[in-house]
Structure formats: C-alpha cells, structure tokens
Amino acid sequence: MLSFEEILKGCVKNDNGCKEMMYKSFYGYLMGIILRYTKNIADSEELVNDSFIKIFKNISSYKSPQNTEELHKSFKGWIAQIASRTAIDKLRSSKAQFYVDDLSEEEHPASPVSIVSELHVNDIMKLLNHLPDTQRLVFNLYEVEGFSHDEISKMLTIPESSSRVYLTRAKNKLRTLYLSTMVHSYEKNG
Numbered sequence: 001m002l003s004f005e006e007i008l009k010g011c012v013k014n015d016n017g018c019k020e021m022m023y024k025s026f027y028g029y030l031m032g033i034i035l036r037y038t039k040n041i042a043d044s045e046e047l048v049n050d051s052f053i054k055i056f057k058n059i060s061s062y063k064s065p066q067n068t069e070e071l072h073k074s075f076k077g078w079i080a081q082i083a084s085r086t087a088i089d090k091l092r093s094s095k096a097q098f099y100v101d102d103l104s105e106e107e108h109p110a111s112p113v114s115i116v117s118e119l120h121v122n123d124i125m126k127l128l129n130h131l132p133d134t135q136r137l138v139f140n141l142y143e144v145e146g147f148s149h150d151e152i153s154k155m156l157t158i159p160e161s162s163s164r165v166y167l168t169r170a171k172n173k174l175r176t177l178y179l180s181t182m183v184h185s186y187e188k189n190g
Helices: 004-012 016-035 043-059 070-096 121-128 133-144 147-156 160-189
Strands: none
Touching: 004 016, 004 043, 016 043, 016 070, 016 121, 016 133, 016 147, 043 070, 070 133, 070 147, 121 133, 133 147, 147 160
16 A cells, blocks of 8 residues: 555656545545535536646645655645635636625624534535525635635635625524524424
C-alpha cells in the first residue's frame, strides 16, 4: 500500500493509478464541501469532477509543508479551497448577477444568531437547502469557510454591506426554519 506522500508524488508524475487512489480517497470529502453550495446531486457530482480536473492539472504547484505529518491536512485544505471556488464559479456563472434588491444594512442590521450549534450536520444541510442561493452561498462562505465580508464581496462582486445583509437574512431564515422544524418535531412526539 502506498503512503499518501507516494500517491501525491505519483499524481505529480501523472500516474493514473495514483490519480485513481487520490480520487477515491477524497471524493466523499469534496462532495461534502460541494453539497454546501448546491442542491442538486447531479450538479454536485459534476462540480466534484471539475474540482478533481483542476486539482490534477495544478497538483505540481501545490506547496507541501516542511513537516510531512501536516501533509495530509494541508493538502485537504488546498483541495477544499479549489472545490469551494469551483462551486462559487459555477453559481456565479449560472446567474448573470446577484440581485441586491435595494439592500441596506440599516434596514436589516446584523444580529447574532446561534442556532447552528444545536443542530446535527444533516439537519443543517436540509435547512440550508431551503435558503435562496445567494443567502446560502454567503452563509457558507462566511460561517463555514471563514471568509470575511470584504473577501465575499470581491468574490461575488457585490457590496460588502450586501454580504452582511445576505448573511443576516440567511440566519434569520434559518432561525425561522429551525423553530418551525422544532414545532413539527414536538407535535409528532407530543
């Protein structure tokens, strides 16, 4: 059995066996990332495959850390960034532009909402799929990927204040969906 470092070196040398091992090893991981951005499984599968094409095309430019113990974690971070950007590019290209519909931060001030910590991952995924695309995208970029509003505004070519408003709207809608889910759950069990 090859070590991860050997598989990585094989991929750099364009070895198909190593590429297959890499693909099988990280397919589920990248699918999990892509599913945060898309609702459709077929689109997600296509985006995962597009991500792997980019990964294999650019694998020689991957800068591995000095400490080989951190190699796997570092590589996962690198491919996660490729996958999330691939999904963002797809969403951006499928919409000519994001409609801001006269958003103003004063009308929709940012408010702290902390419902996520009490939910399971599958519950969160179901709730996220009920959000409009732009709200889901901003929520993922900010809360999950850790991008700043400034970075999000540049990625999506929207004003920074719009990013804040979309995040607030997403959190408020998630809160409403969560409360409605809890009420239905209580009624079934009650």
